[in-house]
Amino acid sequence: MDVLVLGGGPAGLQLARFLKGYGDGDVYVYEEHERVGLPQHCTGLVSIEGLRKWIGVGERGLVLNRFRGARFVSPSGKVFLARRGSEVAAIIERKLLEEKLYEEAVSAGARVLLGARQTLGGFALSVRKRGAIGVIAGGTGFLSVLHGEKREFLLPALQLDVRVEDEVGDTDHLYVFLGEKFSRGLFAWAIPLEDGTYRVGLASRGNVLLRLKYLMLALSRVGVKVVKRLRVFGGAVYTGGMVDVYAGDRLFLLGDSAGQTKPTTGGGLVYLSIAARALSDAILSDRPEAYGEAVKRALGREMHVQLLVRKALNSLSDAELDELFQALKEVGGEEIVASEGSMDVQSAVALKLSAKLFLSRPTLLASAALKSLAF
Ligand SMILES: Cc1cc2nc3c(=O)[nH]c(=O)nc-3n(C[C@H](O)[C@H](O)[C@H](O)COP(=O)(O)OP(=O)(O)OC[C@H]3O[C@@H](n4cnc5c(N)ncnc54)[C@H](O)[C@@H]3O)c2cc1C
Known part of the structure; x- marks a missing residue:
C-alpha cells in the first residue's frame, strides 16, 4: 500500500524520513513549490531538547543563536524573567531545516515531487483509487477548510529581520511582549540573531501593522534600536489545540493541518515531529488507525x-x-x-x-x- 503525503513542509518531510524501511509500497510527497523551505513563514525558535530529541537532524549550520531564557514584558512594562541556568532554546535556519529533511526523506526512499500542487478533493480521490494511505500535511490552510470552527485561533502574523544599533546588551535572552497593544490572541516577539540583527514580529487579530509600529517603539524602550529593515515575511499562527486526525478512510492529518502546535506559543516544529513519529510507527506496524490514539497519548493532555x-x-x-x-x-x-x-x-x-x-x-x-x- 503506497503512502501519499500532501505537503512537503516539515511535517510531510519528517513523516517521509521516518518511514525509512517501509516495505509495503512507495512513499510519495507532493509539494506545490519548486523548492522546499521557501517561502519562509516561521520564526524558527525551538527548544534545544526538542531539536535534538524530536526534530533530530544534525545541528551543523542550522543554529543561528542560542538562548538561556526570555524576558516577558507586561503591558505596563513589568518584566518576568524566565531564565534557566544553561542554554535551552535555539533559533534555527528554517530553510536549511527543510533542505536537510528533504535530503533525508529522499535517502530514506521517498519520492518527493516538487511543483506538484494537489487539490483536497483530487488528493482524497487518488488515495481512494490507489488503495493508498493518505496524509494531509499541507499546513493551516487545510486546517481551516476541514475544521472551520477553529478559524478564530488562526492569527495573521508579520515579522521582520532588522539590523539594530551595535550595543544591545546581552543577546542570550529573547523578548516577549504581552498586551492588547502588541497582540490580541498571542504576543509580540524580538529575538536576537547572530550578528547585530533581530527577528521581530507578532501575531494578532485586528490591525497587525499598527501593532508592529508599537512594537518598534517598545523595542527602543528596552534598548533595542532598529536601524534598518532587512526583510519582511509572515504567515498564519495557530493556537487552538489539536483536532481529530481522521479525515476519511485511511486519510490522516498531520502537522499544522492537524492543529499540532502549542496553544501557548503557536510553535509547531517539535510537536509535528512527535506526531510524525507516532504516525510512522503506526504505519510501519501496519496499524495506521492507531495513530489517533498514539498522538493523543503523546500530546493530548499537554495541549x-x-x-x-x-x-x-x-x-x-x-x-x-x-x-x-x-x-x-x-x-x-x-x-x-x-x-x-x-x-x-x-x-x-x-x-x-x-x-x-x-x-x-x-x-x-x-x-x-x-x-x-x-x-
Ligand atoms: C509567523 C510564524 C512563526 C512561527 N514560529 C515558529 C517557531 O518559532 N517555532 C516553531 O516551532 N514553530 C513556529 N511556527 C509554526 C511552524 O512554522 C509550523 O508549525 C510548521 O511550519 C508546520 O509545518 P507543516 O509541514 O505542518 O506545514 P507547513 O510548514 O505550512 O508546510 C506545508 C507544506 O505543504 C505545501 N502545500 C500546501 N498546500 C499544498 C497543495 N495544495 N499541494 C501541494 N503542496 C501544498 C506547502 O507549500 C508547504 O511546503 C511559526 C509559524 C508562523 C506562521
Missing part, C-alpha cells in the same frame, strides 16, 4: 492544559495581565520556571503556578477561568 492557559490569557485585560505578572513574581514564579521550566512540556509548571495563584489571587484566577470557559 489541553496549554489551551486552557491560552484561553485564560486571551481573556485577560491589560490591567489584569499586569496584575498577573505582579502575582507571578510574588509567588516565586521566576524561581519555579528557572528550576522546572520546559518549552515543550509546560503543563506541570502551569498547574503549579495556578495552584499558587489560587492562594494569592483567587479572584484573578477565578475571573480568568470563567472568562476562558466562555471564550
Whole structure:
C-alpha cells in the first residue's frame, strides 16, 4: 500500500524520513513549490531538547543563536524573567531545516515531487483509487477548510529581520511582549540573531501593522534600536489545540493541518515531529488507525492544559495581565520556571503556578477561568 503525503513542509518531510524501511509500497510527497523551505513563514525558535530529541537532524549550520531564557514584558512594562541556568532554546535556519529533511526523506526512499500542487478533493480521490494511505500535511490552510470552527485561533502574523544599533546588551535572552497593544490572541516577539540583527514580529487579530509600529517603539524602550529593515515575511499562527486526525478512510492529518502546535506559543516544529513519529510507527506496524490514539497519548493532555492557559490569557485585560505578572513574581514564579521550566512540556509548571495563584489571587484566577470557559 503506497503512502501519499500532501505537503512537503516539515511535517510531510519528517513523516517521509521516518518511514525509512517501509516495505509495503512507495512513499510519495507532493509539494506545490519548486523548492522546499521557501517561502519562509516561521520564526524558527525551538527548544534545544526538542531539536535534538524530536526534530533530530544534525545541528551543523542550522543554529543561528542560542538562548538561556526570555524576558516577558507586561503591558505596563513589568518584566518576568524566565531564565534557566544553561542554554535551552535555539533559533534555527528554517530553510536549511527543510533542505536537510528533504535530503533525508529522499535517502530514506521517498519520492518527493516538487511543483506538484494537489487539490483536497483530487488528493482524497487518488488515495481512494490507489488503495493508498493518505496524509494531509499541507499546513493551516487545510486546517481551516476541514475544521472551520477553529478559524478564530488562526492569527495573521508579520515579522521582520532588522539590523539594530551595535550595543544591545546581552543577546542570550529573547523578548516577549504581552498586551492588547502588541497582540490580541498571542504576543509580540524580538529575538536576537547572530550578528547585530533581530527577528521581530507578532501575531494578532485586528490591525497587525499598527501593532508592529508599537512594537518598534517598545523595542527602543528596552534598548533595542532598529536601524534598518532587512526583510519582511509572515504567515498564519495557530493556537487552538489539536483536532481529530481522521479525515476519511485511511486519510490522516498531520502537522499544522492537524492543529499540532502549542496553544501557548503557536510553535509547531517539535510537536509535528512527535506526531510524525507516532504516525510512522503506526504505519510501519501496519496499524495506521492507531495513530489517533498514539498522538493523543503523546500530546493530548499537554495541549489541553496549554489551551486552557491560552484561553485564560486571551481573556485577560491589560490591567489584569499586569496584575498577573505582579502575582507571578510574588509567588516565586521566576524561581519555579528557572528550576522546572520546559518549552515543550509546560503543563506541570502551569498547574503549579495556578495552584499558587489560587492562594494569592483567587479572584484573578477565578475571573480568568470563567472568562476562558466562555471564550
Ligand atoms: C509567523 C510564524 C512563526 C512561527 N514560529 C515558529 C517557531 O518559532 N517555532 C516553531 O516551532 N514553530 C513556529 N511556527 C509554526 C511552524 O512554522 C509550523 O508549525 C510548521 O511550519 C508546520 O509545518 P507543516 O509541514 O505542518 O506545514 P507547513 O510548514 O505550512 O508546510 C506545508 C507544506 O505543504 C505545501 N502545500 C500546501 N498546500 C499544498 C497543495 N495544495 N499541494 C501541494 N503542496 C501544498 C506547502 O507549500 C508547504 O511546503 C511559526 C509559524 C508562523 C506562521
